[in-house]
Amino acid sequence: MLTSFFGISSLSLFCLTVLLLNATPGPDTAYIVGRSVAQGRSAGMMSAFGITAGCLIHATLSAFGLTALLAASASSLMLIKLAGGGYLIYLGLKMLLKKGDAVTTKANSGAARTHSTIFLQALMTNVLNPKVILFFLSFFPLFVKPDSPHKILAFLLLGSIFASLSLCWNSGTALLAGTVSRHASNNPHIKLWLERTVGAAFIALGVKLAFTKS
Numbered sequence: 254m255l256t257s258f259f260g261i262s263s264l265s266l267f268c269l270t271v272l273l274l275n276a277t278p279g280p281d282t283a284y285i286v287g288r289s290v291a292q293g294r295s296a297g298m299m300s301a302f303g304i305t306a307g308c309l310i311h312a313t314l315s316a317f318g319l320t321a322l323l324a325a326s327a328s329s330l331m332l333i334k335l336a337g338g339g340y341l342i343y344l345g346l347k348m349l350l351k352k353g354d355a356v357t358t359k360a361n362s363g364a365a366r367t368h369s370t371i372f373l374q375a376l377m378t379n380v381l382n383p384k385v386i387l388f389f390l391s392f393f394p395l396f397v398k399p400d401s402p403h404k405i406l407a408f409l410l411l412g413s414i415f416a417s418l419s420l421c422w423n424s425g426t427a428l429l430a431g432t433v434s435r436h437a438s439n440n441p442h443i444k445l446w447l448e449r450t451v452g453a454a455f456i457a458l459g460v461k462l463a464f465t466k467s
Contacts, residue, residue, distance in 0.1 A: 259410055260401020267396045271415050274388075275422040280341065280458050284378050285423050287451035288371055289430035291348070297427025299368045303375025305420040310380055312412020315389040316405045337381030338463025341455050344374060348452030 261267075275282075281304045289297025379385060389412075397407045 259403050259407040260398040261407050261411065262396055262398055264396070264414075267411065268414065268418060270392075271418045272422065275419050279384075280382055281375075281379055281423070282426065283454060283458055284375055285427050286430045287454060288375075289427045290434040291448045291451045292367075292371075293435065294428050294431030295368065296371050297431045298424060299371040300375040301420060301423035301427050303372040304379045304423055305416045306372075307376045307379025307385070308416045308419055309412060310376075311385055311389045312393075312408060312415060314386075315393055316408035316412065333381055333386070334383045335463050337378070337383065338459040338461075340377055340381055341459030342463075343459075344378075345452040345455030345457075345459060348448045348455065351448055351452075 285297055285300040285304065288300040393408055393411055396411060397404055401407055
């Protein structure tokens with residue numbers, strides 16, 4: 254089998270654990286739900302794609318040992334934690350302080366630009382989360398045999414599986430959240446308060462991420 258060639262063990266347990274992990278609320282889920290509720294299903298889907306891209310970056314860094322080097326430096330992890338928390342707070346403040354006319358203008362602006370911004374923000378939210386870095390560093394080696402002759406390929410394969418399962422789950426979350434709020438968000442006033450509520454949630458998550466001890 255392909256998994257035997259790469260030296261991967263307990264692939265079914267790996268997949269089950271990934272699904273359970275995605276079902277656990279965190280910054281990634283909060284970002285996807287927040288964008289879906291405030292800006293609709295398409296925004297939620299772009300958020301899911303951005304989170305998935307971040308997971309692929311983490312998997313690649315883990316495969317080549319860069320994550321281990323980063324995790325060995327407490328100061329580097331601290332900087333990433335502060336950057337990640339600060340970035341969430343920045344996004345939250347933008348949404349919290351947004352005026353009603355700004356929301357309407359953004360709704361009428363080019364979709365391509367809006368979607369690319371959402372994608373990049375979701376990517377940065379995932380990449381700058383030190384908990385994700387440590388998760389990939391500690392979780393993936395459990396499913397790669399120590400004597401595997403293809404450790405890098407094994408990590409990349411597991412990363413692709415992780416990203417695929419996460420994309421399926423996050424896409425479903427985005428579609429569900431976007432559908433539930435679709436009618437309410439058509440009202441500019443409700444849309445504004447949805448933006449502010451999500452912004453406040455981002456600020457709370459940012460503060461928690463930046464000041465929680467590792």
